[in-house]
Amino acid sequence: MTGFLLTALVFVGLLTAVVRFAGLQVRRDIGRRKELALSLGFVALVLFGWWFVTRGDYNVRLVNSTILPAPLEVLKAFVPLHFDQGLVRNALVSVQRIAFAFSIAVFVAVPLGTCRGSIRPIAALFHPVTLVGTYVPTVVFLPLSIGWFGATEIQKVWFLAVVYFIAVLPLVIKSVGDVPSAFLDVAVTKGATQWQLVRHVLFPVAKADIWDHLRGAFGVGWTWIILAEAWANAERGLGYLLEISYRRTRIDRYFAVVIVIVLIAVVCDQLWRIGGRLLFPYRNRQ
Amino acid sequence: MSEDPIHPAAAGPEPHHPAALAGGAAPAAPSASPTAPATTVIGPAELVRFTNVTKSFGEGAEAKVAVQNVSFVVHDLPNAGELVAIVGPSGCGKSTVLRILAGLRPHFPPTSGEVHAFGQPIAGPAADRGMVDQKYSLMPHLTVQENIAFGLKLRGVSGKERRKRAHVWAKKVGLDGAEDKYPSELSGGMQQRVSIAATLILEPKILLMDEPFGALDPKIRMQMQELLIALWREQQSTVFIVTHSMEEAVYLGDRILRMAARPGRLVEELEVPRPDVPPDVMRKQPWFNELTQELLRRLETDAPALGPLPGLEQWRAGR
Numbered sequence: 001m002t003g004f005l006l007t008a009l010v011f012v013g014l015l016t017a018v019v020r021f022a023g024l025q026v027r028r029d030i031g032r033r034k035e036l037a038l039s040l041g042f043v044a045l046v047l048f049g050w051w052f053v054t055r056g057d058y059n060v061r062l063v064n065s066t067i068l069p070a071p072l073e074v075l076k077a078f079v080p081l082h083f084d085q086g087l088v089r090n091a092l093v094s095v096q097r098i099a100f101a102f103s104i105a106v107f108v109a110v111p112l113g114t115c116r117g118s119i120r121p122i123a124a125l126f127h128p129v130t131l132v133g134t135y136v137p138t139v140v141f142l143p144l145s146i147g148w149f150g151a152t153e154i155q156k157v158w159f160l161a162v163v164y165f166i167a168v169l170p171l172v173i174k175s176v177g178d179v180p181s182a183f184l185d186v187a188v189t190k191g192a193t194q195w196q197l198v199r200h201v202l203f204p205v206a207k208a209d210i211w212d213h214l215r216g217a218f219g220v221g222w223t224w225i226i227l228a229e230a231w232a233n234a235e236r237g238l239g240y241l242l243e244i245s246y247r248r249t250r251i252d253r254y255f256a257v258v259i260v261i262v263l264i265a266v267v268c269d270q271l272w273r274i275g276g277r278l279l280f281p282y283r284n285r286q
Numbered sequence: 287m288s289e290d291p292i293h294p295a296a297a298g299p300e301p302h303h304p305a306a307l308a309g310g311a312a313p314a315a316p317s318a319s320p321t322a323p324a325t326t327v328i329g330p331a332e333l334v335r336f337t338n339v340t341k342s343f344g345e346g347a348e349a350k351v352a353v354q355n356v357s358f359v360v361h362d363l364p365n366a367g368e369l370v371a372i373v374g375p376s377g378c379g380k381s382t383v384l385r386i387l388a389g390l391r392p393h394f395p396p397t398s399g400e401v402h403a404f405g406q407p408i409a410g411p412a413a414d415r416g417m418v419d420q421k422y423s424l425m426p427h428l429t430v431q432e433n434i435a436f437g438l439k440l441r442g443v444s445g446k447e448r449r450k451r452a453h454v455w456a457k458k459v460g461l462d463g464a465e466d467k468y469p470s471e472l473s474g475g476m477q478q479r480v481s482i483a484a485t486l487i488l489e490p491k492i493l494l495m496d497e498p499f500g501a502l503d504p505k506i507r508m509q510m511q512e513l514l515i516a517l518w519r520e521q522q523s524t525v526f527i528v529t530h531s532m533e534e535a536v537y538l539g540d541r542i543l544r545m546a547a548r549p550g551r552l553v554e555e556l557e558v559p560r561p562d563v564p565p566d567v568m569r570k571q572p573w574f575n576e577l578t579q580e581l582l583r584r585l586e587t588d589a590p591a592l593g594p595l596p597g598l599e600q601w602r603a604g605r
Contacts, residue, residue, distance in 0.1 A: 185390050186423050190437035190488060191413035200440065204427050282427055282468035 047071065069252040074259070077252040085241060085253075091260060094229065094238040097153075098221050101160030106214065109165050113172025117206070118198050123173075130173070133166035138224070142231055156228045156237075163224045164217065171213035175206040208280040215272040222265050332405055333362040333492065333524055334387065339399035341382055343392070352393070353379035353550040358543060360524060367491075367524035369561070371539035373532065375585060379550025380528045381496055383543075387526065388417050388494050403492065413437065416490035420497045423481035424469040431456065431465040433480050437488040455483040459513065475506035482514065486521060493518075495527040499534065507531075508565045511538055515561045532578040532585070537565050542581070546588040554591035556581070559601045573597030 018024070053062040054070035069077075081087040116123045141162050149155035179202050187201045229239025238261055245253040277284055336358050342351040356379075360368055372380045385393035386401055389411040401408045403415065417423075424433050432439075434455050435448035443451075456462045459479040469477055478498055485493060498514075499507045511534065518525055529535050535542050535558070542556040558577065561568065568574055576597040584592060 182419050182421070182423070183425070185385075185388070185411075186417060186419060187436075187440070188390070188411040189388055189413065189415060189417035189494070190440055190485070192440050196440055200436075201425070205425065208427070280427070282470055 066249060066251055069255055073252040074255045077250070077256040081241070081253055081256055085244075087241070087257075087260065090236055090238055090241050091264065093236040094225050095264065097156055097160060097228075097237065098218075098225055101157045102164050102218060102221060104157070104161040105164030105168055109168040110172055110210065113169050113210075114176050114198060114203050114206075116169075117173040117176025118202050130170055133169060138163050138166060139227070142228065145228075146231075156225075159228050160221060160224055164221060167217045167220060168214065171217065172206075172210055175209040175213060176202050178209070179205045208276070208283055211272075211276050211279065215269065215276070218272065219265055219269060222261055226261070331361050332359060333368075333403065334358075334360040335400075335402040336383070336386075337400040337402075339383075339386065339396045339401060341379070341386065341393060341396045351549040352382040353545075353552075356383060356399070356552045358552060358555060360541075362491075362524070365522060367518060367522050369518065369525045369527070369538055369540045370543060371535035371541070371558075372526060372528045372543045372545065373530075373535045373581070373585060374545030374550075375547045375588065377550065378545040378547040380545055382550065383545075383552075384494050384496055384526060384528050387492070388415050390417075413441075413488050414490050415492045415494060416485035416488060418478070418481045418485050418493070418495045418498045420500050421477075423484070424477055426469055429466050429468055430461055430472070430480050433469065434465075434483045434487055436484055441488075451487060452483075455487045458517065459483045473506075475502050475510060478502065478510060479513070482517065486517060486523075489521065489523075491523055493521075493523050493525045495525065497528055497530060500530060507534070511561075511565045514538070532582045533569065533574075536574065536578050536581065537561055537568055544581070544584065553589075554593075556595055557598065558595065559598070571601070573600040 050068075050071055054065070054068055055061070058065050065073075078087070112126065116126055141159055145155045145159040145162075149158060183201050183205055184197055187197055192200065225237070226239040226242060229237040230243040238257055241257045242254060245251070245257060336356050339356045340351070340354050342349045344350055360370060372383060374380050382393045386396055387403070387408070388394070389408050394408070394410070425436060428436065431449065431452045435443075435452040438448045438451060453462070453465065456465050459482060461476065461479055461483070464472065464476065469480065472480070481498070499510050502510060514525070515538070525538075527534075527538055529538075538561055539558045540560050542558055544553050544556060545551060546553045559568070574597075577595050580595050580597070583589070
C-alpha cells in the first residue's frame with residue numbers, strides 16, 4: 001500500500017516537473033508529426049523495457065519466462081499458431097460471431113431506442129429493460145446462456161447479442177433524447193406528422209451520434225467474445241486459442257493471440273471511422 | 287361569389303371589440319349561405335386575434351406567470367401583409383406570445399384566453415404559420431437544397447419538383463451555387479438565409495421569427511433585414527418578429543407590440559414607419575433616432591401606455 005502511494009506520488013511529481021520545465025501549455029497544438037513521434041517513442045520505450053527484462057538465457061532473466069516471454073519468442077509463436085492451430089480460421093470464426101451478434105443487437109436496439117427516445121409512453125413501458133441493463137452484471141448471462149442453449153454456436157451469439165443490446169440501447173436513447181427540441185419545433189411548423197418527426201428529424205439528426213456510440217460499443221465486444229469462447233468450451237475462435245495456450249503453458253502463443261486480437265480491434269475501429277466519414281460527410285466539413 | 291352577402295355583415299362591427307367575434311358573425315352564416323366554409327364566417331379580415339391570453343407554468347403558489355391578459359388583433363390587409371415587431375425586456379414573454387401563435391408546446395395551449403388564426407381557434411402547429419428560430423432551424427445532415435425543400439418533402443412532393451422549387455428559392459435568397467453545401471459550412475447569415483427560404487417555400491400566410499438575426503453582426507444584419515423586406519413584399523405574408531434591437535423593431539415594423547415584464551404583459555401597440563427604404567437609409571432619417579430612443583426609454587422603465595411615438599409626424603410630413 002505504501003509502495004503504491006509512493007509510486008503514485010513520484011509519478012505525479014515527475015509529470016509536474018516535465019510540464020513545468022518543458023513549458024507545456026494547456027491545449028496548445030504541437031503538430032501531427034511531433035504527436036506521432038511521441039506516441040512511437042512510447043511504444044519504443046515499452047518494447048525496449050520488454051526486451052530488457054526478458055533478455056538472455058531462460059534461467060538468468062529478470063522476469064521468469066513462464067510469466068513474460070521475450071518479444072522474439074512471441075513473434076516466433078505465430079508460426080505454429082498459423083500452421084498447426086489455424087490462427088486465421090479461428091480469428092474469422094470470432095469475427096463472424098461478433099459481427100452476427102452485433103448486427104442482431106443493432107437491428108433491435110436502434111429502432112427500439114429511437115422509439116424510446118422519442119415517445120414517452122414507450123419509454124416508460126421499456127424502462128425496466130434499461131434498469132436491468134444498468135444494474136445486472138452482464139456476466140450472469142453467460143452461465144444462463146449455457147444452461148439454455150448448451151455450449152453451442154447459438155449460445156455464443158445469443159450471449160454476445162444480449163451484451164451488445166444492453167450496451168447499445170441506452171446510448172441510442174441518449175443520442176435521440178439529446179436532439180434539441182428546436183429541430184422539432186421547426187419541423188412541426190412545416191407540417192410534419194408525428195411519424196415524420198421520428199423518421200425525418202429525430203433519427204437523422206441523431207444518427208451520426210449513434211454511429212459513434214456503436215463504434216465504441218463494438219470494440220467492447222472483444223472482451224466478451226473471449227469470455228464466451230473460453231468459458232463455454234469452444235472448439236474454435238480466438239478465445240479458444242487463448243484458453244488452450246494458457247492450459248498448455250504456451251505463454252508465448254498466448255501473447256501472440258492477444259496481439260492478434262488488438263490488431264483486429266484496431267483495424268475494425270479504423271473501418272468504423274472511415275465508414276463514419278463516408279456516411280456523414282457533413283461532419284468533417286467545417 | 288356566395289361570400290359577398292356575408293362580408294359586410296361580418297366586417298361591419300368594430301373589429302377591435304371582442305364581441306364582434308362571437309356576436310356579429312355567427313348568426314349570419316347559416317342564413318346567408320349554408321355551404322360557405324366556417325373560416326369565412328368569423329371576420330375574414332382578422333388574421334390573428336389574442337383574447338385575454340394568459341399562460342402560467344406550474345400550479346398554485348409555485349406557478350410562474352409567463353404572460354397575462356394579452357389581447358390584440360392583426361388584420362388581413364388585402365394584398366399586403368403587416369410586419370409586427372414584438373419588443374420588451376427579458377422575461378416579458380415575447381417568445382411565449384410567438385410560440386402560442388405557432389401552437390408550440392409547452393407554451394401552447396394557453397392557460398386561459400383564446401387564440402384565433404384565420405378566424406379559427408388555433409389547434410396546434412401547422413404549415414400556415416411558418417417559424418424561423420435564432421438557430422437550430424436547419425437539419426445538419428441535409429444540404430442547403432435539401433433543407434430548403436424539407437417542408438416539401440414532408441408534404442410528399444416529388445424529388446424532381448423539390449429540386450426545381452428549391453433552386454428558385456436558393457436564388458431568391460442569394461444562395462445559388464451553395465446549394466450542395468451543408469449548414470456547418472455556412473456562415474451564420476447564410477444559414478439564416480436558408481432558414482428563411484425553407485420556411486417561405488411553403489408560402490405560409492404568417493411568418494413567425496424569434497430573434498432571427500440576433501446572432502449576426504450589424505452589417506450582415508442589415509442585409510438580412512433588407513432581404514426580409516424584399517421577400518415580404520413579394521409574398522405578402524404577415525410577419526411577426528421578436529427582437530431585442532430597437533432599431534430592428536422600428537425599421538422592420540409597421541406596428542410594434544411593446545411588452546413589459548413581471549408579469550409579462552402587452553402594454554401598448556405603436557405605429558412606426560413602414561420599411562419603404564433600405565435600412566441604412568432609414569437610419570439616417572432625422573426622426574429615426576428620436577423614435578428608437580423613446581422606445582428604448584419606455585422599454586427600460588417598463589412605462590405604462592404613453593401613446594404614439596414622437597417623430598411620426600416628421601415621417602409623415604417627409605413622405
